Amino acid sequence: MTEEPFAADYIIINTCGFIEAAKRESINTILELAEVKNQSSQKKIIVTGCLAQRYHDELAKEIPEVDLVIGIAKEFNIAEMIRLDNLRDGEPAAPPQDFTSYPERVLPNLPYAYLQVADGCDNRCSYCAIPIIRGKFRSKPIEKVIEEAHWLDEQGIKEINIIAQDTGRYGYDLYGRSRFTELLSLLTGFKNIKWIRLLYLQPYFVNDELIDAVKGNQLILSYLDIPIQHASPKTLRAMNRHGAGSDYLALIAWLRRVIPDIVLRTSIIVGFPGESPTDFDELTQFIEKANFDYLGIFEYSPEDGTPAAKLSGRVAEKIIKGRYHQLTALQDSINQRRNEDRIGKIYDVLIEREIDSKEGLFEGRAWWQAPEVDGYTYITGDSQGSIKPGQIIKARFDEFDGCDFHGRIASGLGK
Ligand code: SF4
Known part of the structure; x- marks a missing residue:
C-alpha cells in the first residue's frame, strides 16, 4: 500500500458523487491522477465509489486513461482483479440487495476506523441522490457488526466511528x-477501542432510548x-423531511440537559x-440559537x-453563494466563542501521528473532534519521548487557529 501515486502500480480512486461539489472534486482527482499515469504508462487506474456507480458509462468513455470503472455493486472484486492482473471492465450493476459480506480491509496507518453498520437509504429526501446510487437501506447482521468491531480492536484501532446513511434505523430491514x-450495548469488551462515535443519526431516532444507550456504554x-x-417547516416539507426549527431547538435543549x-x-x-x-432568515436565526459545535453547510x-x-x-x-457565506461567517463567530472556552482546559487527545520528531510535535484529535471534519489538535512538550501514535493523552489547550488547536501534554499519559 502506498499513498504516493508515482510509486503505485494500481491507483484506486474512491469517488463521491452525491452533489455537484463532490462530483467536481472526484473528477479533478481522476484527471490529476490520469496525468500521473500519462507520465508512466505502466500504471493502471481504477475508479470506484458513488460517482462510478452513478456515471459508469460516461466516465469510461470520457476519460480514456481510466482502465476500470467499477461501481459500488462490485467494488469487493477489485482485489481479486488486481491479483489476476485482469481488469475486466465491470458492467454497471444495481446496488447489492444485502449487506452480509464481512470484507477484511487494508487499514490505513491510523488509530481510528469507520464501522459501517448499514448501507443505502429508505428515506426519500427530495434533493438526495444517495438512495438512487446506493439503493435501499440494508443492515449488516448484528453478529457481523460485532465481529467486525472486534476485528478492528485486534488491529489496534482506538476509535471506531459508527456510520450508515441513517444510523439509528439500523436493523429495520432485517429485524423489523x-x-x-x-447494538450499542453490545459494543464492549475491547482491548484497544476506547472511543466509539456515532455519526449520521437522523433526528427522529434521537430519543430517550438512544440517550440511555449512550450513557450506558462508557466507550460512547x-x-x-x-x-x-x-x-423552515415549509422548506423541510419541500425536502420531504419532517419537523421545524422549533422542534430541533427543543431537541437540542433536551440533549444539553441530559x-x-x-x-x-x-x-x-x-x-x-x-x-x-x-x-x-428562519434558518439563520435557528443557527444562532442552536449554537452547534460543528456545522456542515452545503450549497x-x-x-x-x-x-x-x-x-x-x-x-x-449568486444568492446561494451569498447565503452560504453569510452562514459560514455566522458559524465562524459561534466557533470562535466555543473555541475560546476550551483554552486553558485539559482534554483527552488521541494521537494520530508524529509530525516532527526533533520538535516533539504530534497531530491528534480531542475527543470532541471527529476524524476528517472537525480539525486537529497539535501537541508539543513530549520531553520524555513517551508519546506514540495511537495513545490517548491528556493535553492542556493553549490556542486555536480556525478549528485546529495547539496544546501541551498535561500530567502523565491518558488511557
Ligand atoms: S436521509 Fe440522508 S441519505 Fe437518506 S435520502 Fe435523506 S439526505 Fe439522502
Missing part, C-alpha cells in the same frame, strides 16, 4: 425494528452528529428551490433523478 441501541463519546438540513458535555454536529443545505428570504445542487431537480423556484447561484 431498529436494533441500534441494542458525548458526541452526536444529527443532520437537520433546514429549519448530557451536559454533549458536542453536536449537524449539516444544512442553503438555496433549496423555493427557499425565500424569510425561510433563510444546493439539482441532482439527476431527484424530485427536487424538477421543482420550480430555483434560487440563483
Whole structure:
C-alpha cells in the first residue's frame, strides 16, 4: 500500500458523487491522477465509489486513461482483479440487495476506523441522490457488526466511528425494528477501542432510548452528529423531511440537559428551490440559537433523478453563494466563542501521528473532534519521548487557529 501515486502500480480512486461539489472534486482527482499515469504508462487506474456507480458509462468513455470503472455493486472484486492482473471492465450493476459480506480491509496507518453498520437509504429526501446510487437501506447482521468491531480492536484501532446513511434505523430491514441501541450495548469488551462515535443519526431516532444507550456504554463519546438540513417547516416539507426549527431547538435543549458535555454536529443545505428570504432568515436565526459545535453547510445542487431537480423556484447561484457565506461567517463567530472556552482546559487527545520528531510535535484529535471534519489538535512538550501514535493523552489547550488547536501534554499519559 502506498499513498504516493508515482510509486503505485494500481491507483484506486474512491469517488463521491452525491452533489455537484463532490462530483467536481472526484473528477479533478481522476484527471490529476490520469496525468500521473500519462507520465508512466505502466500504471493502471481504477475508479470506484458513488460517482462510478452513478456515471459508469460516461466516465469510461470520457476519460480514456481510466482502465476500470467499477461501481459500488462490485467494488469487493477489485482485489481479486488486481491479483489476476485482469481488469475486466465491470458492467454497471444495481446496488447489492444485502449487506452480509464481512470484507477484511487494508487499514490505513491510523488509530481510528469507520464501522459501517448499514448501507443505502429508505428515506426519500427530495434533493438526495444517495438512495438512487446506493439503493435501499440494508443492515449488516448484528453478529457481523460485532465481529467486525472486534476485528478492528485486534488491529489496534482506538476509535471506531459508527456510520450508515441513517444510523439509528439500523436493523429495520432485517429485524423489523431498529436494533441500534441494542447494538450499542453490545459494543464492549475491547482491548484497544476506547472511543466509539456515532455519526449520521437522523433526528427522529434521537430519543430517550438512544440517550440511555449512550450513557450506558462508557466507550460512547458525548458526541452526536444529527443532520437537520433546514429549519423552515415549509422548506423541510419541500425536502420531504419532517419537523421545524422549533422542534430541533427543543431537541437540542433536551440533549444539553441530559448530557451536559454533549458536542453536536449537524449539516444544512442553503438555496433549496423555493427557499425565500424569510425561510433563510428562519434558518439563520435557528443557527444562532442552536449554537452547534460543528456545522456542515452545503450549497444546493439539482441532482439527476431527484424530485427536487424538477421543482420550480430555483434560487440563483449568486444568492446561494451569498447565503452560504453569510452562514459560514455566522458559524465562524459561534466557533470562535466555543473555541475560546476550551483554552486553558485539559482534554483527552488521541494521537494520530508524529509530525516532527526533533520538535516533539504530534497531530491528534480531542475527543470532541471527529476524524476528517472537525480539525486537529497539535501537541508539543513530549520531553520524555513517551508519546506514540495511537495513545490517548491528556493535553492542556493553549490556542486555536480556525478549528485546529495547539496544546501541551498535561500530567502523565491518558488511557
Ligand atoms: S436521509 Fe440522508 S441519505 Fe437518506 S435520502 Fe435523506 S439526505 Fe439522502
